[in-house]
Amino acid sequence: MKKWVYFFGAGKAEGDGEWRDLLGGKGAGLAEMTKIGLPVPAGFTISTEACDYFYKHGKRYPPELKKQVLDNVKKLEKATGKKLGDPKSPLLVSVRSGSARSMPGMMETILNLGLNDKSVDGLAKATNNERFAYDAYRRFVQMYSTVVMGMSKEDLEHRLRDMKKRLGVKNDTEVPASGWKELVAEYKQYFQEKSGSAFPDDPMEQLWGAIGAVFGSWMAEKAVTYRRVEKITGLLGTAVNVVQMVFGNTGDNSGTGVCFTRDPSSGEKIFYGDYLPNAQGEDVVAGIRTPVHLTELKKLMPKAYAQLEKVRVKLEGHYKDMQDMEFTIEEGKLYMLQTRTGKRTPAAAFKIAMDMANEKLITKEDAVMRIKPEDIERLFYPVIDSKLDKKALEARILARGIDAVPGAAVGKVCFSAAEAEEWAKRGDKVILVRRETSPEDVGGMAVAQGILTATGGKTSHAAVVARGWGKCCIVGAETLDIDYKTKQMTESKSGKVVKEGEWLTLDGSEGVVYAGQLALVTPQLPKAYETVMSWADGIRSLRVRTNADTPQDARKAIEFGAEGIGLCRTEHMFFTDFEQPEKSHERQRAIQEMIVAEDREARVRALDKLLPFQRRDFIGIFKAMDGFPVTIRLIDPPLHEFVPHEHAKQAELARELGIPVETVARRVEQLHEANPMLGHRGCRLSITYPEILEMQVRAIIEAAIECQKAKVKVLPEIMIPLTLDKKELGILEQATRRVADDLIQKAGVKLPYLVGTMIELPRAALLANEIAEVAEFFSFGTNDLTQTTMGLSRDDAGRFLPDYVDEKKAGVFAGDPFQTLDTKGVGMLIRWGIENGRKTRPKLKVGICGEHGGDADSVKFCHQAGMDYVSASPFRVPISRLAAAQAAVEARQRAAKAKGKRR
């Protein structure tokens, strides 16, 4: 006969703590706690399989269930020495749902089941508290009527209010026993009117009603929606836990509390929790009375406290993780009602993981697995002071956008990058606000405290650049109507106007824009961070590099643990001189002169001006990366990004270059493209203008030679972007080697360097076997590869991608494919590319340099796909290091599992 019901009590349990799928989280926890000898009220759990059967058979129970429940009720009566409905000292039970995954507040609970007109008197006598007994009774009738029978809560509450009015009292606590008695009668009459039959007196009838209600709540609309939104799938249903009631509200010798085995805020190994004397769990939740600290319990009831302290040690030792527990003390006796893994702050997560590993409670691998990658990010950035009043904060909200880079920032609104630079020079804190940003704005972005744009998504220019710097950034705040002329913006829903110079606070972690100047705090980096991360580094096999374009970024990334540069975008150097900002203009003019030039000679002249700048930047980067490889990508963006589009700026450029403004305007017009993402960019520029490649390779190799002479270990990797064909790549590879080998030979040095390519077009991935004949390494540019594989422009997808990700709308994707790699589609191309590339060149070095290199799930995919390294923006390097270690552990676990070993 199939077993549907599992008993626990008196130190024994038919269930097991591992059987979450069968017993639900609560049932498994109760069974486990019982087994390890903790004081748990006895009870039994109807399995999730019964719920599954129920729904698969037209809401009928399994035939064997009735007898099994009856048997278990008898067992429970025996264990507790009480009987359901006993007019002397009745057994009362709670009936609660509990599925394998926590679904807080989504399903039903019925307390005090077993009360009727007779047993209530027994309860009154047994507790010597008539008021308590009738209060419990009216609560049960109310719960049963609403939860099981679906009657109106409002109708019942209404009667309670009327009664209190009649009695002239305000609070429930003032209602005497007679009042509750009266209310029970009224409730029962209401029940009779509504249902046409009397309120069930028989406790077994009550129990079956409650079981049915719990099963029914599994398919209630709110529960179904919750599971869909939270992406909870694969569950059989809910279990039903029938447990002896214990009462914390029988007098001062009773009480209830919640505690953590360690401090969930700091992670310190101290006993932490709240206790409310003479109260039930519901009262703690309702927040009517203020609980006292756990240390008070020690004073009030030293024996019970000592018992709880033992439970703490036992549970943590058993579960090997910080536990969040609920308990009740009834007449001095401790009962454990629930235990689960406790939530904690990011800092606490590190501290607890480190301490537990040091205590040998867990392994270092376990410690690494305990950290969530997003915890790391939250360690670094300043945040809005959490002490600020929440309602006041709410009122300050100006607009919402996309949380592009976390952290918070405060500054004065400035709508122009150039002015932002001026303001910053004179010491002002600036928030740069733009419709969208372009490489021209990089200088202003660099000096701003935070960046806010009205358009774009998480991989728009603003987001990508800001992320590289770990600078707070909100993009796609589409309700902001920005007017550059009048220098103000209007929030289109509220009509609120913010003018240039006014204060603004950005919460980049939440994507919220606040008007005014809010207080910020920067969290302290916990010491445990360094320890756990060093363990992670010892575990991972995937290397972690960084995307860095300047010596400053490179140094920053080294601090964050980067092991080289996976993507150095040379074009940012065309616009900004981070070491000598006064030279930025000179750089810009040189690249612009190159673009408007009419022939190769004139282009070469202009490029010669850029050469020393690029060389200087490369020297700085090589020095910062001494001993680590540096992958430098040759020019990538379309040229129109480098030229001014406004007439005034074009005129200025023309004046400085001594050419007619029409020439500049015509050239800019010529550069306009319908789809610049698919246009004249990447290595296509070097095919058309080989002189650009020649200058860049010269700058790289000259810098490398100079560094080498200064005893810096240089490992340059020259990367050709947007390749789509072996022949195309071959032409550029040859051109690269011609310049490089010539310089190396003339310098009389030995300088190993690699020439490789980005794989960012489907065709390149498809033909990886051919491309690997030329390329010494592949770097998957997954931003563009995602754009082309999915036909999604990351700059435009903000308009409809939210619908695609929103489970309630289309729900096509689990997440934004520009944040977390589409492992199914794009991932298929990546796996194909790696596999076929290595067929041609077994030692092909493979990495990733898209935004996904800093996303934990994507990093794990990269490990699985067999990459050698990932590259992330400096602030995300620690995330990638951790994720890489977790991927390695998971792979080992999978391998062990596959071998049939137990963990």
Added chain:
Amino acid sequence: MKKWVYFFGAGKAEGDGEWRDLLGGKGAGLAEMTKIGLPVPAGFTISTEACDYFYKHGKRYPPELKKQVLDNVKKLEKATGKKLGDPKSPLLVSVRSGSARSMPGMMETILNLGLNDKSVDGLAKATNNERFAYDAYRRFVQMYSTVVMGMSKEDLEHRLRDMKKRLGVKNDTEVPASGWKELVAEYKQYFQEKSGSAFPDDPMEQLWGAIGAVFGSWMAEKAVTYRRVEKITGLLGTAVNVVQMVFGNTGDNSGTGVCFTRDPSSGEKIFYGDYLPNAQGEDVVAGIRTPVHLTELKKLMPKAYAQLEKVRVKLEGHYKDMQDMEFTIEEGKLYMLQTRTGKRTPAAAFKIAMDMANEKLITKEDAVMRIKPEDIERLFYPVIDSKLDKKALEARILARGIDAVPGAAVGKVCFSAAEAEEWAKRGDKVILVRRETSPEDVGGMAVAQGILTATGGKTSHAAVVARGWGKCCIVGAETLDIDYKTKQMTESKSGKVVKEGEWLTLDGSEGVVYAGQLALVTPQLPKAYETVMSWADGIRSLRVRTNADTPQDARKAIEFGAEGIGLCRTEHMFFTDFEQPEKSHERQRAIQEMIVAEDREARVRALDKLLPFQRRDFIGIFKAMDGFPVTIRLIDPPLHEFVPHEHAKQAELARELGIPVETVARRVEQLHEANPMLGHRGCRLSITYPEILEMQVRAIIEAAIECQKAKVKVLPEIMIPLTLDKKELGILEQATRRVADDLIQKAGVKLPYLVGTMIELPRAALLANEIAEVAEFFSFGTNDLTQTTMGLSRDDAGRFLPDYVDEKKAGVFAGDPFQTLDTKGVGMLIRWGIENGRKTRPKLKVGICGEHGGDADSVKFCHQAGMDYVSASPFRVPISRLAAAQAAVEARQRAAKAKGKRR
């Protein structure tokens, strides 16, 4: 001993006509003609293997070659009864190159070899013509000096001019024997000065010099370049043909000519050719004297003519194709010097193929294989009258662009689509000239004679729409600077200005724009066309559908042999009412009203106005396609294409809709996208605005039901564009079926219909197995699939793609991938998609509806990949029908070959 030299003469040949690779085209032809008993001067061929050896061994001859050449010279002397250098009646030979592939003018020839101071007298005596002999001698010395020794042609010509001046004569023909004698002496002296040694008198020495020169010419820069440009690869080298000289210029009993076995212009089975009495082949080429028609030869030399007539029959019967032959008559005796397959006009190609099949000379399959797909296209379109003076034409050229749609057109320049419609209404012929076109311009494009744009490539909007109509179109004429304000354009190189209303002639076949009004002629469609095409239809298995958006196009396509519609773009219907042009405005306003609407209700109201229009169009299309399937694509382009971007038009729209112009302007601004190709378009619109899909499905199904009631056989196939995921497609498929099934049920009819998708994103192709769970058919949208797979915007690629295709620059691709499918990259995805789609759904219907469906090579790929049909624009349907038949024949031939059978 390896054989390097192959003799032919006196009816026997060591070589064979099939050995083109070994003997070159000329050598193989001479051997073959000799073998079948035609009068061919004797000679021998040094094989291409010898040339290959030559280059592989540091330009040394194979050791055996010397003896083999000597032996063959002796054999030749024996066959001709003459001896090289004989002072009485010397043997003279020509030494010519000849590789397996024709490379006209690229390699060297030396004539009259064997002459020296002694033998020239022998020749004079033998021919009784001293002037002829010395003329031949000086020609030989001149050729030898320049070709073999590389001396200056100019220096020698200079001496010739001086001599004529001295003699006071103008033409070479007036120079007496003494003049030539004098010149020979001068040439030899020049030779001595330049080379330091005497001109070689020994004929064998002359011969080796000539052989070396021919081998050397194989690697001359111009020949190497020619092979690269023409993509001639895999050849061993050139052969050297040493052939007895025969002379057509020995008197009136001699002559030379070129003839075709059938009329290359009409294809008529008549003997066609030119004859020049008393002349050498060179004279015909030089064009100094006008040749007479072959019929004259019949009168002049009836015997030789009769002999030639026999050769004609023999050669055609032998080669089974129309031959282009060269012959010389020396003293009444006919010699055949060359034969090759003759070039012909498109009309002749059909006529000849049909006639030969009817004559049982070839099979019907052969006949189908004889037609080049591009021949078909040239049959249909008007062309500029070929009788016009070429120099005058040249002077009229205003600009050059990309030959988007062939044919020619004449009209008055108009820079606005709206005005073009007005002008056309009043009877003017218009050439619509735009920077680029958009769907707003379709009305103006429809009435124009031809379309010219300054930007865009062969798959730009203008090109695609014009091709659908078979309307002459030139795009990407980038030197044209168009000013809409002043209504004029300036050609930037010449500075020429063309104003509105001036005449323009377009040659769409060549991409040339002429100023002024040129005469056009429309070729007559040959009767053979229908016959051969019906044979093609009998052979092919691939179905051919058409891309048609209007009932007119649909009817046109049926005339061209379409078997259904593979792509009906519903959005064109939003802009133009082809049956009731006065209704176009109403349609436009309805779609624009929908776009600016603020909520679903308002959108539905606007869509309700469009519904009757779409339904009427579909009824027309279904009727035209009675019994054939019609694939209708739901809305695809981004909405910004439907709204006005100029302020005046926005104001007009706002006025008509009764809303503020700011609302319109804001909405248009909102719709702007950085990369519209990858933006909010395709089925993404139907995810956001399901009401658009609902209206369109309603229009389709209501039209289908109405047609069915009128006994029209309707087979609607509803196609969802730009799918990237099964779930996305599933949502829209369900929405489609809900509307359709409801209508069908209410109408109480049975109406089978299909729901399928376009595969135009790499992700969709990669996940074809999943997508086929939902889709009943796949239609590969190869325009967009090419764009995304290669990361190439077809609107922008014009800037750099030419470099990629140009063999002299990068030469990455053999052709424009938007014209001929990139079978390697994009093709890999297509094959993957078909294979995996059919794994899920074995009967999955698969077609192609990109521009490639009308490209012969791409159609052949589609056949190989196992597609069910291709879809082409109406005018290209015949090309696809032919290509599909050829693909079937080729597949059979390959299969037969694989079985080891002989053809």
